[in-house]
Amino acid sequence: MADAITPRAEDYSQWYLDVVRHAKLADYSPVRGCMIIRPNGYALWENMQRVLDGMFKETGHENAYFPVFIPESFLAREAAHVEGFAKECAVVTHSRLTATEDGRGLMPDPASKLEENLIVRPTSETIIWDTYSRWIQSWRDLPILINQWANVVRWEMRTRLFLRTMEFLWQEGHTAHATREEALEETLRILDIYTRFAEEYMAMPVLRGLKSESERFAGAVETYCIEALMQDGKALQAGTSHFLGQNFARAFNCQFQNKNNELEYVWSTSWGVSTRLIGALIMTHSDDQGLVLPPRLAPTQVVIVPIYRQDDERTAVLEAAERIARTLRDAGISVRLDAREGYRPGWKFNEHEVQGVPVRLALGPRDVRNHAVELARRDTREKETIPQEGLTERVRATLDAIQRNLFDRALAFREAHTTRVDTYDDFKAVLDEKGGFVLAHWDGTPETEARIKAETTATIRCIPLERDDTPGTDMITGKPSKGRVVFARAY
Structure with a gap:
């Protein structure tokens, strides 16, 4: 089996697929872009789920479940949200099939066309905030701290097992708060949970930071993230926590009476990690002999x-x-x-x-x-x-020594592949010759960000929370920069 695994240095993408296949983690589905998670892969996901679920419940969150189908009109209520997800949606238009005229096939029954199309959920903010608008009347109803373990569908054109599939498993938290401060505190609390899980259980060091405006979740005021570095020098977004402000509360008219008997809109967050964490685990630790698992998550230790x-x-x-x-x-x-x-x-x-x-x-x-x-x-x-x-x-x-060694090894790799640059020529050279995280000054404009992405395929992975705030100048425009941001090519 190990002999059948392509060496990383020869073809990293094929190596990854070989490890997934020979470690019996997943298989391809008859439906293009979907995957079958095999028992080995699902046992790993169950361990991840168990640990994260415990962390959520320790901080007061409860699990619930919301429908997989969302009325099309719901998605249209929040402008940025619909713009971000419209091209990825699977749409249900009919409720049953009927035989074709020649009797050799099936077709949607014209008589069963739905009065309103249904969207197979790409994420659940809209249906959840429609529900919250009925559940919340007073400050006494807040906060609501709900998580759900579910599947979602996003119509991806280019897929890879675990990393990007049309259907995937995840958890999505959706919380409602009386104040901006409480919602921001929740957003950062979840970021801390994701960081602790990644580093203490996955043995995967991560950078914590803010997404740039162009990389934010559709409908968010701010998106916080954890970013990890894979062995091929590419970054992988491992988890996101979104401060949604009052955007979805306004879209669904979710107001509450505060302690001063005044009506105001609810403040909200959403956050999630998915089965792409299994892909992150593979690419962080595994070798040319196959899968390497951190003991704290290994189904068999x-x-x-x-x-x-x-x-x-x-x-x-x-x-x-x-x-x-x-x-x-x-x-x-x-x-x-x-x-x-x-x-x-x-x-x-x-x-x-x-x-x-x-x-x-x-x-x-x-x-x-x-x-x-x-x-x-x-x-x-x-x-x-x-x-x-x-x-x-x-x-x-x-087992403890293996857990520590995997983290230390991944951290040493990240540090060896983190480079500070000041010129655009050096920036491009590092991306091509070394890869990894590149710390560079950015003038804060979407135009410069878009140019760098178009010319190098590198994106701003995050504006680090532990940022070097030493002022500088943008490597392209020469305009002032508030500090360095993290660029990388990414999955």
Whole structure:
């Protein structure tokens, strides 16, 4: 399996697809642009979901569910929103099918045309704010802190598994507040949650910042984001948190009576991350042998492979392997005992390596006699024989070491591929020869931003929250700049 994976240096895009396929994360759907998430990929998403869901609930959020269909008229109420999503919408126009005249096919039944077209949700702000306008009358009804785990559809023309598909899974939070300050606080609270999840669980260092006006979410006043750097030097937007101001409240006439008995519009936020995080995880950590997973999210943290040649060895080896597996599970470690018949140990080693299992334990007759086990790390591919006594503590320490090493390795890569430039020639040279994040002065105008994108395909990934505010001059126009922003080519 690892031999079938294209080396990153040879063809990074094909390497990525090979890892997805051979690690059994996803497969192509009969519907162009959609994907089938296989059990390995879905188990990874479930772990992400479990951690994030806990973080949301710890901060007072509740889960709900809103319909997948949105009346077409809803989308039209917020001008920037409809402009941003109109070209990506899937539209339902009829409610049933009928046979064609020749009886050989199907067609929409003309008699079933809907009175109003329905949009398959690309995002849920409109239907949620129509609902909130009925739920909110007084300041006592606020805040509303709701999240939903759902699927959305955006009619993408160029797709890639996990990174950009027509249908994908995500969470979307939608909150309503009495004041601007509360809504801004919520926006940044979620950004902190996304940052902590990315760095502490995904072992993926991120930059936090504001999007430029042209990169904002359609209908937002401000969009905050976390940006990660992939191994090919391209950036990936890993999560966004939007301060929506009162835009959607005004569009859906959502007002409340404040403590002074005055009517005012509600303040709002929305925020989300999606299954593209799985793509980010692959491209941050994996290697030419396959998938590499951080232990805190790995569906299987430890795999045990028993090794024996003869039937009289089988019982003793399996009993020892099962005892070790029980001990590790009792300690809260996710374990798989791979006792499948008909597969050689080397084949199993290769499969679990390709699938990114952080720790492999191998156990043979000699190990049983010596009360030992062979431990192999996926991140460094180092292996050693260690005593079974104290194994749980050793495995736990190894998992922690792998988690730290993956983060440190990704951070070192990012730092080595972050470059400050002052001239446009240097800017273009760095993008072409090195890639990564490029810190450069920008005059703040959409015209300069658009020119850079057209000439280099690089975009402003964010205006960093921890920004170097040293004034400078734009590398193209020479106009004053308030500080450096982060440019990169991106997914």
